[in-house]
Amino acid sequence: MVAAVRINSLKPLTCTPFLSSLNSFNCPWSFVSIPRKHSRLRPLLSQMAAAGEVEPQIIDSHLHVWASPQEAAEKYPYFPGQEPSLTGHVDFLLECMEEASVDGALIVQPINHKFDHSYVTSVLKKFPSIFVGCCLANPAEDGSGIKHLEDLVLKDGYRAVRFNPYLWPSGEKMTNEIGKALFSKAGELGVPVGFMCMKGLLLHLQEIEELCTEFPLTVVLLDHLAFCKPPKNDEERRGYSELLKLSRFPQVYVKFSALFRVSRNPYPYEDLSQVLPQLVSSYGAHRIMWGSDFPYVVAECGYKEAREAVSYLAKHGHLPSSATEWIMGKTIMQLFDGKWSSVAN
Numbered sequence: 001m002v003a004a005v006r007i008n009s010l011k012p013l014t015c016t017p018f019l020s021s022l023n024s025f026n027c028p029w030s031f032v033s034i035p036r037k038h039s040r041l042r043p044l045l046s047q048m049a050a051a052g053e054v055e056p057q058i059i060d061s062h063l064h065v066w067a068s069p070q071e072a073a074e075k076y077p078y079f080p081g082q083e084p085s086l087t088g089h090v091d092f093l094l095e096c097m098e099e100a101s102v103d104g105a106l107i108v109q110p111i112n113h114k115f116d117h118s119y120v121t122s123v124l125k126k127f128p129s130i131f132v133g134c135c136l137a138n139p140a141e142d143g144s145g146i147k148h149l150e151d152l153v154l155k156d157g158y159r160a161v162r163f164n165p166y167l168w169p170s171g172e173k174m175t176n177e178i179g180k181a182l183f184s185k186a187g188e189l190g191v192p193v194g195f196m197c198m199k200g201l202l203l204h205l206q207e208i209e210e211l212c213t214e215f216p217l218t219v220v221l222l223d224h225l226a227f228c229k230p231p232k233n234d235e236e237r238r239g240y241s242e243l244l245k246l247s248r249f250p251q252v253y254v255k256f257s258a259l260f261r262v263s264r265n266p267y268p269y270e271d272l273s274q275v276l277p278q279l280v281s282s283y284g285a286h287r288i289m290w291g292s293d294f295p296y297v298v299a300e301c302g303y304k305e306a307r308e309a310v311s312y313l314a315k316h317g318h319l320p321s322s323a324t325e326w327i328m329g330k331t332i333m334q335l336f337d338g339k340w341s342s343v344a345n
Helices: 037-050 069-074 090-100 118-126 144-154 177-189 201-214 223-227 234-248 275-283 303-316 321-335 339-344
Strands: 059-063 104-108 131-136 160-163 193-195 220-222 252-257 288-291
Touching (some): 059 252, 059 321, 090 303, 104 118, 118 131, 131 144, 144 160, 144 177, 160 177, 177 201, 193 201, 193 223, 201 220, 220 223, 223 234, 223 252, 252 321, 275 288, 275 303, 275 321, 288 321, 303 321
Parallel strands (some): 059 104, 104 131, 220 252, 252 288
């Protein structure tokens, strides 16, 4: 089994699990060198694939990386006021992925570097078989963000873009002229648009519906269940109902990600065991994808534990293993044209 293969030179991760009450952690900034797991495993995986023995790929649909303090001082500065308090450099991520047997991931540009994508771009170029990039849309009023998006996709190879509505100019919506131009350009370039509705889906629902209606060819990703918690009052029930009803747009996908942000319960987030089958019933498993929200998740429950939580919730939600396989990797691999399937070739 692929999950049983381990690289001997890699030391076990000692930073997890963490108590959910911690706001930061004290993992060392330097780690052992990360072996090229995927390149070393290719011959073995090819033999196993031929014998039909390869386990399904596990792909993380949502995580972040940012420079270490040393890297920030030397080459990749943080955006002023957005200096991180958590360890988030790529060596730490790779160690966490190795320990959790996660094969690949979609890196979402972090606010810590804002519109300077140079650090994430360097990671994408160094590990092209492991990572795909999701850039951050710049809704500047001068329209410069449209050309920036095009360059990030066509020159630097980004495959998705994130809309953060709280970066739009004060009083402006994502459906303004710039927003529609960015959304249309994403569809033209064939890159999905992720929406971060941190302050609640209902606040941005009309904008999302309008963009989906006007530009049906642009794929949409709802980050972190659109921040809909299991509902407890009328407003929350309406928001959750609207999340399910957005499935009427065939271009909309849901990230079952950052579970610690949307659950009301501690790990393993048991209240989501009913949410997951309801999402599958509305969207189909082929439009749902797991995401960790690394590195924030490390201080909450641990990266490996974040992956294992989905299996627990799927089992308690009585989902078939085939649905879990879609959620844990097949959905995002299909969405990005089998990008990570090269690991097993």
